[in-house]
Amino acid sequence: MADKRDYYEVLGVQKGASDDELKKAYRAMVKKYHPDLHPDDKEAEAKMKEVNEAYDVLSDRDKRAKYDQFGFAGVDPSYAAGQGGGGFGGFSGGGFSGDFGGFGDIGDIFESFFGGGGGFGQQTRSNPNAPRRGQDLRTGVQISFMEACKGTGVDIRVNRLERCPDCGGSGARPGTSPETCPDCRGTGTVRVSQRTPLGVFQTTKTCEKCGGRGKIIREVCQSCGGQGRVRRVLSKNVKIPQGIDDGQTLRITGEGDCGINGGANGDLIIRVSVKPDEMFEREGFDIYSEVPISYLQAALGDDIAVPTIDGNVKYKIPAGTQNGDTFVLRGQGVPRLYRTGRGDHHVSVRVEVPRNLSKKQADLLRAFDDSLEDRNSPGKKKFSDWFKN
Ligand SMILES: [Zn+2]
Ligand SMILES: [Zn+2]
Known part of the structure; x- marks a missing residue:
């Protein structure tokens, strides 16, 4: 669950994609991963599931708006609970239920302690300035039997996040730089005490001033909108080694999405399918x-x-x-x-x-x-x- 990929990324569309663009991207994905085309292929099956889920959410105006605002937690409550649950330990257990008088259900308790919203995941997130590795990207190519025997080169195109060339990844307008947030001193979280029927609880919550980013960007880079990364199409000729077999994958280190805060880039994973031959x-x-x-x-x-x-x-x-x-x-x-x-x-x-x-x-x-x-x-x-x- 933690590896869940961004829905826009799953369909390979931009965040502001129109309904038509979504539909087109979805159809292309179905053509690529439909189980009828890949019988008994677990990976294609998983892909198809991922694609269906992404399209289900993004094609629904309401769900899409929630997803845009809150991420996975906005459309799948179990995701929020699963992500945040580890940090709260005892609260999710049954031991407390019934003794709470003023509280309605476990959801209300979370809301009153932690300010509600869909952001559980963020509150327990560690240092926002820590380097994070970019996502791995996956794509597929089809080659002939003979090409698999002899080796070949194939042209691939993938949509990936690259370091913004204008701000160098900082997200701040060229010539300016992000400042450390004075409220949270760059940690992205602040401590709060709350009085409850069970006593005073010290909790941390997302810093409101910087939105948990730990940094404040006074002037945003226009090219990347402050994200530090931009979507680009990578066109590349990939060498397929001789002897490769149907269903095998090639991993190209560092050619996936660009990392965050100086983290390593993800990898590009290419699944090779080999067309059956009439003779061999x-x-x-x-x-x-x-x-x-x-x-x-x-x-x-x-x-x-x-x-x-x-x-x-x-x-x-x-x-x-x-x-x-x-x-x-x-x-x-x-x-x-x-x-x-x-x-x-x-x-x-x-x-x-x-x-x-x-x-x-x-x-x-x-x-x-x-x-x-x-x-x-x-x-x-x-x-x-x-x-x-
Ligand atoms: Zn930029
Ligand atoms: Zn802050």
């Missing part, structure tokens, strides 16, 4: 494929061309090859990811029995069959012997 299947670093041969080739043997990821390879199949016989091309499978060497390529032979025979062909085949002796079809002989006994 893959298991680990081994490749499996099938090669059709004629009845005659199977009976007499032949040199055949076997498609591999390096192009056609010649292979000599022996006389008497049976349907389903397999052979292995050692070291001709997929290159091992971040290592040397390659898997194997397993080829399975499919003997094509002639179909749509003319009468003349059928007669020839019968005559041929009449000429066969037991030694020509030892398997069949064994089978009929078994019946006789």
Whole structure:
């Protein structure tokens, strides 16, 4: 829950996005993560859930206004309780209930102690000036089977928060700098005493003067509105290493959202999906494929061309090859990811029995069959012997 991503960020839209922009972004996300397109993919499923939740809130005027004002706590009460609960310990327990006379329910108690509003999370937040790491960003790319085998480069575009180039991240107009808040001395919280039926309680609450930021910006940077970070589209060509498999992710350190107060940047996480190939299947670093041969080739043997990821390879199949016989091309499978060497390529032979025979062909085949002796079809002989006994 603590890792919940900002709803606007989930949909990849700006905070002031119009209904149309929201709808468009939502549709794009559905196309990307719909479970029908990613069966049994837990990550896509989680993404879809996240997207649905974000759209549910942002597409509802009322919910969106609450979310804009109070964050997750404005639209999901359990979030506020979950975030703030740890700090209050005993109050959430059942032990107190009933003895409170003047208080209605637990919510009222919180409100009267802590000033209400949706800001529980903020009151227990630690030093607002502490460095905070930027969010990790996630995106996905699709590549072909061959690109996965050989490695490739893909162009990606992600919307991310970057340090505001005009104020250098301070949020103050260029040439000015933020001042430490005199009321809270930069801590973002102030102590208050409250008299209650249970005695006097010392609590801390968010500093009103600076809104918990610990700093006061007299003149706000126009480029970032005082946030110190701005949304930018990152276009980047990412190298996909050879050997990568469907569903694997690449993490590019430091290419996510910019950190706050000098915190480290988040990472950019790229999920790679590999399109299935018509010819080849893959298991680990081994490749499996099938090669059709004629009845005659199977009976007499032949040199055949076997498609591999390096192009056609010649292979000599022996006389008497049976349907389903397999052979292995050692070291001709997929290159091992971040290592040397390659898997194997397993080829399975499919003997094509002639179909749509003319009468003349059928007669020839019968005559041929009449000429066969037991030694020509030892398997069949064994089978009929078994019946006789
Ligand atoms: Zn700025
Ligand atoms: Zn303050």
